[in-house]
Amino acid sequence: STIYVITPTYARLVQKAELTRISQTFLHVPQLHWILVEDSANRTSLVSEFLAHSGLTYTHLHVPTPRDRKLQEGDPSWLKPRGAEQRNEGLRWLREESTRGRQREPGVVYFADDDNTYSLQLFEEMRGTRTVSVWPVGLVGGMRFERPVVEGGRVARFHTGWRPGRPFPIDMAGFAVSLRLVLANPESRFDGNAPMGFLESSFLQGMVTMEELEPKADMCAKVLVWHTRTEKPKMKREDALQKQGLGSDPGVEV
Ligand code: UGA
Ligand code: MN
Numbered sequence: 001s002t003i004y005v006i007t008p009t010y011a012r013l014v015q016k017a018e019l020t021r022i023s024q025t026f027l028h029v030p031q032l033h034w035i036l037v038e039d040s041a042n043r044t045s046l047v048s049e050f051l052a053h054s055g056l057t058y059t060h061l062h063v064p065t066p067r068d069r070k071l072q073e074g075d076p077s078w079l080k081p082r083g084a085e086q087r088n089e090g091l092r093w094l095r096e097e098s099t100r101g102r103q104r105e106p107g108v109v110y111f112a113d114d115d116n117t118y119s120l121q122l123f124e125e126m127r128g129t130r131t132v133s134v135w136p137v138g139l140v141g142g143m144r145f146e147r148p149v150v151e152g153g154r155v156a157r158f159h160t161g162w163r164p165g166r167p168f169p170i171d172m173a174g175f176a177v178s179l180r181l182v183l184a185n186p187e188s189r190f191d192g193n194a195p196m197g198f199l200e201s202s203f204l205q206g207m208v209t210m211e212e213l214e215p216k217a218d219m220c221a222k223v224l225v226w227h228t229r230t231e232k233p234k235m236k237r238e239d240a241l242q243k244q245g246l247g248s249d250p251g252v253e254v
Contacts, residue, residue, distance in 0.1 A: 001106035002031045003123055004179065006090035008083030009047070009114045010039040014230050016046060016254065018114040023054045029123045035093060037086035038062040046253060063089040069192050081199045083172075084192035087111055091182065091189060098183050107179030111172050115230050122224040125216040126176040132208045135217035137174040140227035146171060147220045148213065155213040155220075167201040168210075173225045175200070181207060 005026065009015060019036075026032050034056050038047055041064045051058050065085050071077065094109065108129045112118065126133055134155065136147035141161050148155040148170070160169045168175075182188070191202035217224050241247050 001108055001127055001179075002033055003029065003127060003176075004033050004035055004090075004094060004107055004109045005112045006035045006037065006087055006109065007112050007114050008037050008039060008086030011044060011046070013233050013235075013254065015114070016050065018230060019047070019050055022112065022114055022116075022118065023050075023056060025118050025120070026056055027054075028120050032057070032123065034058040035090040036060055037089050039065050039083070039086055059093060061086075061089050061093055065192075078196050081190070081192055081194055081196075083113065084190040084194075084199060087203075088189045088192075094179065095183060095186060098179075108176050109179055109182050110176040113172060115228060116173050117226040117228045119224040122217070125224065129176050129178045129214060131181055131212050131214060132175055132177050132204065133214040133216045134170060134175045134220065135215070135225070136220050136223045137171045138223040138226040140171045140173075145223050146174070148174075148215055150215045150219045153215070153219070155210055155215055163197055166197055168204045169197070170200050170204075171227060172200055173227060175204070175213075177204075177207070 007022070009019065023034070026034055034051075034054075036047065036051060036058060038044060038061070040062050043060055043062050048060065051060050063085050065082075069080055069085070071080050071082065091109075108126055110123075110126060122135070125135060134148045136145045138145045140146050143161045146158070146160045146169070149157050149159050158164060158169045163169060185207045188203055188207050190199055194202045238247055
Protein backbone atom coordinates (compact mmCIF):
# COMPACT_ATOMS: atom_id res chain seq x y z
CA SER A 1 0.00 0.00 0.00
CA THR A 2 1.01 3.64 -0.49
CA ILE A 3 2.06 5.71 2.51
CA TYR A 4 0.71 9.27 2.30
CA VAL A 5 2.90 11.47 4.47
CA ILE A 6 1.33 14.82 5.38
CA THR A 7 3.88 17.43 6.49
CA PRO A 8 3.08 21.00 7.57
CA THR A 9 5.97 23.38 6.97
CA TYR A 10 6.64 27.11 7.35
CA ALA A 11 9.28 29.58 6.20
CA ARG A 12 12.19 30.09 8.58
CA LEU A 13 15.99 29.98 8.44
CA VAL A 14 16.22 26.21 8.96
CA GLN A 15 13.34 25.24 6.64
CA LYS A 16 15.42 24.03 3.69
CA ALA A 17 17.75 22.10 6.00
CA GLU A 18 14.77 20.34 7.61
CA LEU A 19 13.16 19.55 4.26
CA THR A 20 16.47 18.22 2.92
CA ARG A 21 16.88 15.92 5.89
CA ILE A 22 13.42 14.38 5.86
CA SER A 23 13.08 14.22 2.07
CA GLN A 24 16.30 12.23 1.87
CA THR A 25 14.87 9.82 4.42
CA PHE A 26 11.66 9.53 2.38
CA LEU A 27 13.66 8.77 -0.79
CA HIS A 28 14.57 5.45 0.80
CA VAL A 29 10.92 4.49 1.38
CA PRO A 30 9.10 2.62 -1.40
CA GLN A 31 5.59 3.78 -2.38
CA LEU A 32 5.64 7.01 -0.43
CA HIS A 33 3.59 10.02 -1.55
CA TRP A 34 4.61 13.23 0.20
CA ILE A 35 1.89 15.83 0.81
CA LEU A 36 3.80 18.94 1.79
CA VAL A 37 1.55 21.74 3.03
CA GLU A 38 3.00 25.21 3.43
CA ASP A 39 1.73 27.51 6.15
CA SER A 40 1.51 30.45 3.75
CA ALA A 41 -0.85 32.41 1.53
CA ASN A 42 0.99 31.17 -1.58
CA ARG A 43 3.27 28.36 -2.63
CA THR A 44 6.79 29.73 -2.11
CA SER A 45 9.43 29.39 -4.81
CA LEU A 46 11.89 27.90 -2.32
CA VAL A 47 9.60 24.96 -1.60
CA SER A 48 8.37 24.62 -5.22
CA GLU A 49 11.93 24.38 -6.53
CA PHE A 50 12.95 22.13 -3.70
CA LEU A 51 10.16 19.64 -4.42
CA ALA A 52 10.72 19.70 -8.17
CA HIS A 53 14.28 18.48 -7.60
CA SER A 54 13.52 16.16 -4.70
CA GLY A 55 13.01 12.97 -6.68
CA LEU A 56 9.90 12.19 -4.63
CA THR A 57 6.28 11.65 -5.62
CA TYR A 58 4.59 14.66 -4.06
CA THR A 59 1.66 17.03 -3.84
CA HIS A 60 2.38 20.65 -2.96
CA LEU A 61 -0.38 22.44 -1.05
CA HIS A 62 -0.62 25.60 1.02
CA VAL A 63 -2.94 27.23 3.52
CA PRO A 64 -2.10 30.06 5.92
CA THR A 65 -2.84 29.66 9.60
CA PRO A 66 -5.35 32.42 10.50
CA ARG A 67 -3.58 35.24 12.34
CA ASP A 68 -5.45 34.74 15.61
CA ARG A 69 -4.41 31.08 15.67
CA LYS A 70 -0.79 31.68 14.72
CA LEU A 71 2.03 31.70 17.23
CA GLN A 72 3.57 35.17 17.41
CA GLU A 73 7.25 35.99 17.93
CA GLY A 74 7.98 35.62 21.64
CA ASP A 75 4.96 33.42 22.45
CA PRO A 76 5.81 30.20 24.29
CA SER A 77 5.66 27.35 21.72
CA TRP A 78 2.93 25.45 23.60
CA LEU A 79 0.44 28.37 23.50
CA LYS A 80 -1.28 27.37 20.26
CA PRO A 81 -1.34 24.18 18.21
CA ARG A 82 0.88 24.26 15.14
CA GLY A 83 0.21 22.73 11.75
CA ALA A 84 -3.48 21.94 12.35
CA GLU A 85 -4.88 23.80 9.32
CA GLN A 86 -2.13 22.38 7.13
CA ARG A 87 -2.82 18.78 8.16
CA ASN A 88 -6.53 19.40 7.53
CA GLU A 89 -5.69 20.71 4.06
CA GLY A 90 -3.78 17.48 3.38
CA LEU A 91 -6.80 15.47 4.54
CA ARG A 92 -9.09 17.57 2.33
CA TRP A 93 -6.91 16.80 -0.68
CA LEU A 94 -6.89 13.06 0.05
CA ARG A 95 -10.68 12.97 0.41
CA GLU A 96 -11.19 14.98 -2.75
CA GLU A 97 -8.87 12.71 -4.71
CA SER A 98 -10.87 9.72 -3.56
CA THR A 99 -14.20 11.21 -4.66
CA ARG A 100 -12.61 11.59 -8.09
CA GLY A 101 -11.93 7.88 -7.93
CA ARG A 102 -8.20 8.29 -8.12
CA GLN A 103 -7.48 6.14 -5.09
CA ARG A 104 -8.35 2.53 -5.46
CA GLU A 105 -5.17 1.22 -3.86
CA PRO A 106 -5.04 0.68 -0.10
CA GLY A 107 -3.21 3.46 1.72
CA VAL A 108 -1.88 4.66 5.04
CA VAL A 109 -1.82 8.27 6.26
CA TYR A 110 1.02 9.51 8.49
CA PHE A 111 1.52 13.03 9.87
CA ALA A 112 5.25 13.74 9.80
CA ASP A 113 6.44 17.09 11.12
CA ASP A 114 9.39 18.53 9.23
CA ASP A 115 11.76 18.56 12.21
CA ASN A 116 11.49 15.01 13.60
CA THR A 117 13.84 12.10 12.90
CA TYR A 118 12.37 9.02 11.21
CA SER A 119 13.81 5.52 10.99
CA LEU A 120 13.19 3.69 7.71
CA GLN A 121 11.83 0.74 9.69
CA LEU A 122 9.00 2.92 10.98
CA PHE A 123 7.46 3.08 7.50
CA GLU A 124 7.45 -0.69 7.10
CA GLU A 125 5.83 -1.02 10.54
CA MET A 126 2.97 1.31 9.55
CA ARG A 127 2.46 0.00 6.04
CA GLY A 128 0.08 -2.77 7.17
CA THR A 129 -2.18 -0.45 9.21
CA ARG A 130 -5.83 -1.55 9.13
CA THR A 131 -7.34 1.06 11.46
CA VAL A 132 -4.87 3.09 13.55
CA SER A 133 -1.42 1.81 14.41
CA VAL A 134 0.66 3.17 17.27
CA TRP A 135 4.27 3.02 18.53
CA PRO A 136 6.65 4.80 20.92
CA VAL A 137 8.05 8.28 20.28
CA GLY A 138 11.48 9.15 21.64
CA LEU A 139 12.52 12.42 23.30
CA VAL A 140 9.02 13.80 23.74
CA GLY A 141 6.95 15.29 26.54
CA GLY A 142 10.00 15.85 28.73
CA MET A 143 10.63 12.09 28.77
CA ARG A 144 13.12 9.64 27.24
CA PHE A 145 10.11 8.27 25.40
CA GLU A 146 6.34 8.02 25.56
CA ARG A 147 4.52 4.90 24.47
CA PRO A 148 1.35 2.88 24.53
CA VAL A 149 1.60 0.10 27.12
CA VAL A 150 0.67 -3.26 25.57
CA GLU A 151 -0.87 -6.11 27.56
CA GLY A 152 -1.99 -9.32 25.90
CA GLY A 153 -1.37 -7.81 22.48
CA ARG A 154 -3.67 -4.81 23.10
CA VAL A 155 -3.04 -1.24 24.21
CA ALA A 156 -4.02 -1.13 27.89
CA ARG A 157 -2.86 2.43 28.76
CA PHE A 158 -0.22 4.98 27.90
CA HIS A 159 3.18 5.70 29.40
CA THR A 160 3.24 9.50 29.49
CA GLY A 161 4.39 12.06 32.00
CA TRP A 162 1.55 14.46 31.47
CA ARG A 163 -2.27 14.39 31.49
CA PRO A 164 -2.64 10.64 31.02
CA GLY A 165 -6.43 11.16 31.04
CA ARG A 166 -6.42 12.62 27.53
CA PRO A 167 -8.42 10.39 25.15
CA PHE A 168 -5.27 9.66 23.13
CA PRO A 169 -2.13 10.88 24.91
CA ILE A 170 0.03 10.23 21.81
CA ASP A 171 2.31 12.62 19.96
CA MET A 172 1.52 13.31 16.29
CA ALA A 173 4.55 11.19 15.33
CA GLY A 174 3.24 8.16 17.22
CA PHE A 175 0.38 6.94 15.03
CA ALA A 176 -0.75 6.26 11.45
CA VAL A 177 -4.27 5.84 10.11
CA SER A 178 -5.49 3.70 7.25
CA LEU A 179 -6.72 5.72 4.28
CA ARG A 180 -9.90 3.66 4.37
CA LEU A 181 -10.66 4.92 7.91
CA VAL A 182 -9.86 8.53 6.93
CA LEU A 183 -12.30 8.27 4.03
CA ALA A 184 -14.94 6.51 6.15
CA ASN A 185 -14.84 9.47 8.61
CA PRO A 186 -15.13 12.50 6.35
CA GLU A 187 -15.67 14.86 9.31
CA SER A 188 -12.54 13.87 11.27
CA ARG A 189 -10.07 16.72 11.41
CA PHE A 190 -7.62 18.51 13.70
CA ASP A 191 -9.18 21.15 15.94
CA GLY A 192 -6.96 24.24 15.70
CA ASN A 193 -8.60 25.51 18.89
CA ALA A 194 -7.92 22.35 20.88
CA PRO A 195 -6.32 22.97 24.28
CA MET A 196 -2.63 22.12 24.65
CA GLY A 197 -2.06 18.38 24.22
CA PHE A 198 -5.49 17.63 22.76
CA LEU A 199 -4.72 18.14 19.05
CA GLU A 200 -4.06 14.46 18.34
CA SER A 201 -7.13 13.42 20.38
CA SER A 202 -9.35 15.86 18.46
CA PHE A 203 -8.60 13.91 15.30
CA LEU A 204 -8.59 10.34 16.62
CA GLN A 205 -11.65 10.67 18.88
CA GLY A 206 -14.70 9.21 17.21
CA MET A 207 -12.59 7.40 14.64
CA VAL A 208 -11.11 4.64 16.77
CA THR A 209 -11.21 3.27 20.32
CA MET A 210 -8.22 2.41 22.48
CA GLU A 211 -9.04 -1.30 22.14
CA GLU A 212 -8.81 -1.06 18.34
CA LEU A 213 -5.30 0.46 18.26
CA GLU A 214 -2.72 -1.74 16.54
CA PRO A 215 0.57 -1.78 18.47
CA LYS A 216 3.64 -1.83 16.20
CA ALA A 217 7.42 -1.68 16.68
CA ASP A 218 7.76 -4.92 18.60
CA MET A 219 4.61 -4.34 20.69
CA CYS A 220 5.74 -0.77 21.35
CA ALA A 221 9.12 -1.86 22.70
CA LYS A 222 11.19 -0.02 20.06
CA VAL A 223 11.73 3.67 19.44
CA LEU A 224 11.76 4.31 15.66
CA VAL A 225 10.90 8.02 15.63
CA TRP A 226 12.33 10.87 17.65
CA HIS A 227 10.70 14.20 18.44
CA THR A 228 13.86 16.16 17.69
CA ARG A 229 13.71 19.96 17.60
CA THR A 230 16.15 22.16 15.77
CA GLU A 231 17.72 25.07 17.57
CA LYS A 232 16.93 28.47 16.12
CA PRO A 233 20.21 29.78 14.65
CA LYS A 234 21.48 33.09 15.99
CA MET A 235 22.22 35.75 13.39
CA LYS A 236 24.31 38.10 15.52
CA ARG A 237 27.26 38.32 13.12
CA GLU A 238 25.02 38.46 10.07
CA ASP A 239 23.07 41.37 11.56
CA ALA A 240 26.28 43.21 12.46
CA LEU A 241 27.78 42.71 8.98
CA GLN A 242 24.54 43.74 7.30
CA LYS A 243 24.69 47.08 9.11
CA GLN A 244 28.07 47.62 7.44
CA GLY A 245 26.71 46.55 4.07
CA LEU A 246 28.75 43.33 4.25
CA GLY A 247 25.94 40.80 4.85
CA SER A 248 25.93 37.37 3.15
CA ASP A 249 24.82 37.53 -0.51
CA PRO A 250 20.97 37.51 -0.41
CA GLY A 251 21.03 35.83 -3.83
CA VAL A 252 22.31 32.63 -2.25
CA GLU A 253 19.46 30.44 -0.98
CA VAL A 254 20.03 28.85 2.42
C1 UGA B 1 4.49 19.07 19.01
C2 UGA B 1 3.92 17.94 18.17
O1 UGA B 1 4.95 17.01 17.87
C3 UGA B 1 3.33 18.50 16.89
O2 UGA B 1 2.92 17.46 16.05
C4 UGA B 1 2.17 19.39 17.28
O3 UGA B 1 1.60 19.98 16.11
C5 UGA B 1 2.69 20.48 18.18
O4 UGA B 1 3.42 19.97 19.30
C6 UGA B 1 1.49 21.27 18.68
O5 UGA B 1 1.20 21.22 19.87
O6 UGA B 1 0.85 21.89 17.86
P1 UGA B 1 6.50 20.80 18.22
O7 UGA B 1 7.87 20.33 17.95
O8 UGA B 1 6.28 21.60 19.47
O9 UGA B 1 5.52 19.58 18.18
O10 UGA B 1 5.91 21.64 16.97
P2 UGA B 1 6.65 22.13 15.64
O11 UGA B 1 7.58 21.08 15.15
O12 UGA B 1 7.19 23.49 15.87
O13 UGA B 1 5.41 22.25 14.62
C7 UGA B 1 4.74 21.11 14.13
C8 UGA B 1 4.63 21.18 12.60
O14 UGA B 1 3.90 22.34 12.22
C9 UGA B 1 5.99 21.26 11.90
O15 UGA B 1 5.98 20.44 10.76
C10 UGA B 1 6.12 22.74 11.54
O16 UGA B 1 6.88 22.96 10.36
C11 UGA B 1 4.66 23.13 11.34
N1 UGA B 1 4.40 24.58 11.67
C12 UGA B 1 4.89 25.13 12.82
C13 UGA B 1 3.66 25.34 10.79
O17 UGA B 1 3.22 24.86 9.74
N2 UGA B 1 3.42 26.67 11.10
C14 UGA B 1 3.91 27.26 12.24
O18 UGA B 1 3.66 28.48 12.45
C15 UGA B 1 4.65 26.46 13.12
MN1 MN C 1 8.64 19.63 16.17
